[in-house]
Amino acid sequence: MASRTASKDIITLRGSAAIVSEFFGYAANSILYNRGVYPEESFVKVKKYGLPMLLTQDEGVKSFIANLTAQLSEWLEAGKLQRIVLVIMSKATNEVMERWNFSIETDGEVVEKGVSREKSDKEIMREIQAIMRQIASSITYLPCLDETCVFDVLAYTDKDVAVPFTWVESDPKLIDNPQMVKLHSFDTKIHKVDTLVSYKNDEWDEQ
């Protein structure tokens, strides 16, 4: 966030993109930890957003997320990212178990005219903190992931985006008849991020 201008309360497009992509990096780590996708001992605790956050030490996952957030901030600065989805799938069957959906609305005026917006850092942090708390507490209602799972990240971009060499087009990996829980949102006044988790219906409820 070095590019954010001197006054704390003025937010540029670049700064906003940095906040959102960084948020996504921490959120992905938190989801992987809380949902037990990677072993607990491969995470270390850091302080972020006024909360203890866990970051993976697994080199493969670390570099995956780093490459991802770099690409995301590029798209965010261009205003072409509509949505990021973190998908958790069964390793054995590839069945989609959970979709963590981060919808992004970009203020078109900022992208076109290069104006900046105002919002205090503290307030943004408070909003992100609320989302992180909800992610951590999601284990209370999400079904248990009994089997070994893998994850993937989907980026929904505008149609006119050139596909980078390292990316491929994917299907949306939807869940049939999912349960959905809306989490908090945060807004940098340039990017508004809505969070929603959808997950496989727990069959036990029907019985």
Added chain:
Amino acid sequence: MNVPNCFCACDFPCGQPDRFIPNRSAMDFDYAHYMLTEGRKREENSAVSSSPLSDAYRKRLAEALGMNRSRILAFRNKPQTPEFSSSIPRDIPTKPNRYIPQAPERTLDAPDLVDDFYLNLLDWGRGNVLAIALGNTVYLWDATNGSDSELVTVDDESGPVTSVSWAPDGRHIAVGLNNSEVQLWDSASNRQLRTMKGGHRLRVGSLAWSNHILTTGGMDCQIVNNDVRVRSHIVETYRGHEQEVCALKWSHSGQQLASGGNDNLLHIWNRSMASSNAPTQWLHRLEEHTSAVKALAWCPFQSNLLASGGGGGDRTIKFWNAHTGACLNSVDTGSEVCALLWNEHERELLSADGFPQNQLTLWKYPSMVKMAELTGHTSRVLFMAQSPDGCTVASAAANETLRFWNVFGVPKSAKPAPKANPEPFANVVELDMILSTLSNDQSSVAQKITRLLMSSFFRFKASIQEACNRCVILIKRSVMAGARFCEFAALEGASLESLLELVRVLFTLVLSLENLDADHIEGLLLAASHRCPTLQECS
């Protein structure tokens, strides 16, 4: 697409709906509506009419409505799949079950073993020598080579021997007698060092060492700490038992002493509370046993944990927190408990039982599940002792046999342990220091040093070949010192024959050029040249 975000309850400001109310923008109603209406229509219609025109129309409609309004992208390289190598319990490697031999590894006769529950006649010292008292005699059995020897036979007035115990050094051994005396022996030289009298009025049935303190327990109910180094050896006395003291064990820290008696009492005494002027008060007096407490064992992996076994009327093994005096567990074994030993490698406890089974029982700790029962003795197992490596247990039974069991694991195959052969005079001064003096100092000093080194490096008793090899080692270690050693060896009484052989060996070695550097060759030649004049004179 931009459905206003105010479907939520009015209590909340827009954009911050309560967490459980679905968010319309995130749910994409346009798309859902299209899928519900158009999508279904298409399915229904497809059977009726599928003109290319209507297809084209639908496609444009779908595009306009946003069926393909975004690209969904994913990384080509997928994140590596998680590996739960160590965290999932099912992957924990399970220890293979240990095979416990059911038969004794060896059986020895123990004639005249006194069948007395209250004595302690068997001990296995750190030097891997087993001591057993048979009648008036103490025998030593060397477990390394199986040889036996007699340490001492006491006369009938003082005997029989009532207890034996190795000192921690594995060399000195204490022998308690029926006449209340305690003898101290050096097993290496087979020499009696001292007799300690006056501590007890009746027989001494139990002994325990803690460094230089030998604790003795007698039939006179007393426990005495003897400092074996000083003339007035009685340093502390513990009074608390009302009948014969038959078991004594120091904790591994040497801070606590457990004592068991025929009065069914188990006492724990604190060394730091002991004082010489007053009989010391016990730390704990444990009265739960209902028969004589003969078996005592301090846990090797949990300090403060003491196991005790009761005699014929009690039949229990009890576990104590020696710190608080709390009884942690009590297990009925079904027979009198004569001895207890902990496994030093696993959490297991071995008990020696009397009537009716006369067996050794291996218990898992703390579950106290029976793991094995070793039968073979035909009469009650009185005494047990553990080898220094903790693997083998010797048990002596009233039927006058001594059996060895590899119950705590198979001893490591007798590898040729690189027995650190101490260098000569290592306790006084380093050998290199001596050699440097030998090579540099004046002749008279060098000759004296040669005299000192003769016994180590050119021994008369050893074969000539061995003597020459040692001499070569010395030359290789210090060229000059070696040469001078050879120079003075003749003056210090080396035989002509051995010196001739030495010269021959030195020359052969030089000619072979095996693993020699220039210094060594020079040293060997120098040494040989020192010898030649002497030989000339002699011949």
